[in-house]
Amino acid sequence: MLKCSLDKINSVFEEIAKTAKLYIPADDKDGSAVYKQWENGIEWSSSLNTVRSPKDFFLPQMENLMEFKTEGKNIEVIDNRCETEDFVIFGVRACDVKSFEVLDRVFLSEPVDSYYASRREKGVIVSTACSKPSETCFCKTFGISPEEPEGDVTTWKTEDEIFFKANTSKGEALLEKLSAYTEECDETVVTEQKEKISAIMAKLPLKDLKTDAFGGGKTEEFFNNPVWEELSGSCLGCGTCTFVCPTCQCYDIKDFNTGKGVIRFRCWDSCMYSEFTKMAHGNNRITQKERFRQRFMHKLVYYPENNDGMFSCVGCGRCLSKCPISMNIVKVMKKIGDVDA
């Protein structure tokens, strides 16, 4: 366990930024936190709850996969990938760290997504224990520990100090670089901090939300539940939930004709969209009800079925706060699972 005074945090950032791109949650003009690349003058936000999730760093909303060029009747294929640079994401919440595992299970299992894998390899995740959760938070529901988040490095922040613990070799290497600013310490303060966090977690309005009703093998139980009709009735189909979600990983691959060639790019897609997985015969999810159902069934039933019972929701609460009409996974779980919370 290492510690460092918060007064020196900017020096720590400077040190990290010397060898890698550093991203930290910083305050945006409207007061909400967003990930910004650190440079002198960018302050670490007191909030860890960023509007967009750190999923962007590994699965950017849009990326060019390759290019084609035609010359006369010939076609030339260009791999325009450039070497991913080292980068560090600092101050990741426990839930968001967990989301990378959800993504890994999709993109790193065979066939491995090399675009994703190279970023995953180059990125170092520094998590921070979440001492100020929002009322929308329910990570505990999914067995996540905000007291001691995962990641290459785990940090705890108190009033005046920050504590570091490396979990991986990548993390150890990073802490090695910071040795000039840190000193060894025992775990007393951190243990205290963990207890504080546990106490706050116990006060959260959604603390009693349970997943017992869900999991693999429940497809038939829920699929034809008439409640989907009612729940989806208010859904606008906008896709905001999927775009702020740290675990939503659907994407579309499209071609863009620049006039000088074709760029094949990948961009996020959303199961909320009417064009989602459209095939030659049309669409197999024809109304918003099916599309709505898909999203939640995927998070709560289909994904666990294929991933050893792991849910693909981490309880980060983003969709709760950003849905234009406040329809969200919590309301769905309560209604569908008839879970009393």
Place this chain on the structure above:
Amino acid sequence: MQVNEHKPLIVAFCCNWCSYAGADLAGNNRLNYPADVKIIRVPCSCRVNPMFVLRAFQRGADGVIICGCHPGDCHYTSGNYYTRRRMAALFSMLDFLGIERERTRLEWVSAAEGAKFAATMNDFVEKVTALGENKRLEDLRCKR
């Protein structure tokens, strides 16, 4: 006189009945204007969708000019009146977003105004050249 290396790309939408004929007349009279101007024939200036204007900018145009019959002379009686409202609104919006207002223009050129067509194009090209490359409404993917 400042020498500007940048050769602008100008897309001109011309209505079939007046302005396209005006451009033909400019040709008949051998009135020169820069080759940077490329004309697209539309039946009426009211066929020009704001999306076409933006599309041209996206693909690398530095200026877009729409030419139609003089108000009151529209072959379809009222098409250019709609164009006038649509483009007034669109150009004002582009200006609001900080896009240089000289990059867009709406001009009335009759079939008899070959000289006006050439003069308008000369003037427009000169103004757009002075602005340089279109940076504010560009799509980098379409640039070389």
Place this chain on the structure above:
Amino acid sequence: MENNKYLREEIIRESGVNPKKCMKCGKCSATCPAYDEMEYHPHQFVSMVESGDIMPLLNSESLYKCLSCFACIERCPRGVEPAKLVEAVRLSAIRKQGENRMTANDVPALLDEEIPQQLLVSAFRKYSK
């Protein structure tokens, strides 16, 4: 001749009149109450200004025969407004003389029931600098 060209432009600019609009119908002269007093008649004013033949106008008594009744302005079918041209030519004449020929104190002495007020006001505007 150069000078006349300048004068012509000045008169046209100051009067705001476009003499090219004249279709030479002569209605201004036909309607002019001072026609018989004039050497050059309103329609000739318009035509002569347009052709830059201004010196004869400057030197003619006709210039001061115009009553500024504006009948010609009212009647002109083309909206040419000859009286405004006459007025502008007068101004040029006065500019050439270059001195202050009327003060506010002179005005009461000149008041006369018969003289249109308009004439007095325009005279004062012109003759005082």
Place this chain on the structure above:
Amino acid sequence: MQRVGVFVCWCGSNIAGTVDVEAVSEALKNEPGVVFSTNYQYMCSQAGQDMIKEAVKEHNLTGIVVCSCSPRMHEATFRKTAAAAGLNPYMVEIANIREQCSWVHKDIPTGTEKAIILGKAAVAKVNLNTPLTPGESPVTKRALVIGGGIAGIQTALDIADAGFPVDIVEKKPTIGGKMAQLDKTFPTLDCAACILTPKMVDVAQNENIRIFSYSEVSEIKGFVGNFDVTIKKNARFVKEDICTGCGACVEKCPMKRVPNEFNLGMDNRSAIYIPFAQAVPKVATIDPNSCNMLKNGKCGLCAKVCAAGAIDYTQKDEYINEKYGAIVVATGFNPISMDKFDEFSYNQSKDVITSLEFERLTNAAGPTAGHLERPSDGKSPKTIVFVQCVGSRCDACAEKGKEYCSKICCMYTAKHAMLVRDKYPDTEVYVFYIDVRTPGKNFDEFYRRAVEEYGVKYVKGMVGKVTPEGDKLKVQASDLIEGKQLHIDADLVVLAAAIEPDKSARPLATMLTASMDTNDFFTEAHPKLRPVESPTAGVFLSGACQGPKDIPETVSQAGAAASKVIGLLAKDKLTGNPCVAHSNELMCNGCSSCERVCPYGAITYEDKEFRMPDRTTKIRRVAKVNPAVCQGCGACTVACPSGAMDLNGFASNQIMAEVDAICK
């Protein structure tokens, strides 16, 4: 993907002089879809066209790009060529590399580069072309003529002579129009009635012509070949089919002090009246504003004296629906009001009259039985002043008159002056003019005769003012030639008032969706090449509703309009322009934006049942374009936010493909 053939024309040296045609055809070979590319000296020549036809066969071409002169020049030619080769004619696109390239650019590299880009744009467009087939619609073989003046009469007679039924709608109780009010006609001095009334009788007797007098058009729907018109027949309170026109009622009517419109209010008529002796139809009409019986139920004399029993005080307005293939507008003109011209004292003195009033004063059937008498005291005028251009050729900002020349005044004033001098040689006649305009066969000779043989005094100069003084009219004017002021004591002043389109024309134009200029004259489809057609298909123009005209011109235009109508009605089916808008029903919201911008009323809505993907059905309001009415302007395509509306031949994706190709 299309199989496109590119044909680059040299146009002799017109194109080849500034554009390297070989380089162009070579460069375009590599464009997507292009399977054949060549160049030739004159593509439009027979040899050039044969070359295209052969290439179509040999290379199985599905699309053709011709890089040549303006499409306005030879698009039709190459479309025919394509059709002859078995291709759909709309699979041809022209790259204009002459007027818009080789002729305006000087050096070969520039010209060639631009020509290639224009060619690429045309290829990009033709790749997205679809074969288009013009729609067909049937033609109702009946014509409607609105207005029963000489223009309407002549048009109707000519159409009827060709064997097609014609209806004339005239808002007055009789046809005849302004010409019926005239005395003599220039330059031959025929009596107007003598040449007009036989034509009126022809109309009445022609089996193919129906006259709806005292009627108005109240609604027009439909489109070329298929107009659906509602005609409002105003109640005249006399049964038209029974009235014999004997005139007994007119004689007995006690209400005799109604100003007589036909004589421009210079004498009176009775409440029941026949406008003039030769009226067609010769049927009495009761003026409901003056008839005591209709106003307060007291009188009924006319009904008592009518031997035929034609009077019907309970008659109501009647609405008649009829279908027409073509509509001719012949709504004519009126003199403008003289209210704004105080300088001529028209409203102050009865002896200042307009030329049309003068016609009635000299007409044998007029209020003075043809004796020239002053309206104020009935004395013979000894000095008459004619003033030309009253309200014509005015400045647009003056707001008093009209900007245009009324065209007919010079000639009729010469006629009036001449007639006065002929009948009353001791009368002094002055004509004040600005210019005397006499273009026309025997027109200038006529005017010269007025001066040389009849001694009419023509004075160059506009009249400044007319002041009534005692029984004289003091006329002050300036003789611009002699440079002196004239003060004439006149007995009669005649104003050549400007003429303007009839007030009924504007609402009619709205119903027809026909365009008008700012003076409310109907616009012709082309000022030189299509002078008797309105831009709205199936609507034709006859007479002064299109612009000031004298009788010979009106009659010739009337005949021209008739021949156009006959040409239309002779067809069994109309072939439309296939470049029309169409709506994608699946995308249409039915929001009505497109309908609101359509200048032709071509868009309607219908409730349509759709099968939804979830097997339910849904009824939605969707737009439908009538291809026979649509002219293909494309206004709707931009008004439509969802892009459901698109235009054949100029589809959004085609235009965007052109943009992309140009901006490459």
Place this chain on the structure above:
Amino acid sequence: MQKITQNQLIEKAASLLSDGTVNAVLGWSRGEFGYDVTPKMFKTEEDLKENFVWNDFCGVNFSKYLVSKTDRFDGKILVFLKPCDTYSFNQLLTEHRFEREKVYAVGIPCEGMVDVIKLKAVTGEGISEIKEDGENLLVTTIYEDAPVKVAFKDVLLERCINCKSKKHVAYDELMGDEGEVIESKRFDEVAKIEAMTPDERFAFWQNELSRCIRCNACRDACPACTCEKCVFDNPQSGVENKAPANSFEEKMFHIIRAYHVAGRCTDCGECSRVCPQNIPLHLLNRKFIKDINEFYGEYQAGAEVGSRAPLVDYTTEDLEPGEVFDRRDIDA
């Protein structure tokens, strides 16, 4: 701070349901934290009593829902409309987007709705309960023992601060008093941007629009965006895209979206309310409204049913686009 109470609305809805006037009620349903209300179709009195909510967070404009709801529901729907919602209601009727007979509209007065972001800026995270107390809100959070007092007026949505009308322009029945059209300062912000230099304007919008994640919330919440198929979802349109590919795409999307609703936008402000990135999208719409008012005379979309939107109308004397700038230069 709403003048009409939740119970009054529940009673009204329940009585209209029970007497058969309507067959369903489109209303707001209770959420987890007091501020997260969700639209819902209520079909029973019990459901209404248990879940219907009316508070300072009922910002959702129901007008748009009527397009899909009337379509899929056989029967008459009761809808509660705030004054600003009634403008959208009329505009949708003008565009024939739903059948008037299928709706029973009850106008309810509105004192403005609360912006949760502004509220949280005062109270911080962790809201567990919100109560009304006179002109204040009492907000309980998990971090503070005592509730935080927040003045209602300080945390209103931007659109409510610049409320343009408290008058209901459409209803079958009105609860409470009729309000007035308000002389609002809603164009001030637009004027401020107009007064900037082009460079500043460009920088302003570049900064705002670059945050767009193209989630389409603005479009999908917009009562003017009711196309069967949006051009941005239609691969055939040539402008379809799912991603904020680059700064051009974002501008294209927002310019065209604003243009498509120009003259039809009632300025209800839903676009800005729902934007997860807090982009002031309403300014684009207001720019068009301001321009239209200045160029072609005052026009309020939805003020009456059947009015002709300015961009599908014209006069022969309209301004030339060039004159627009000349005029602004003179004003400046």
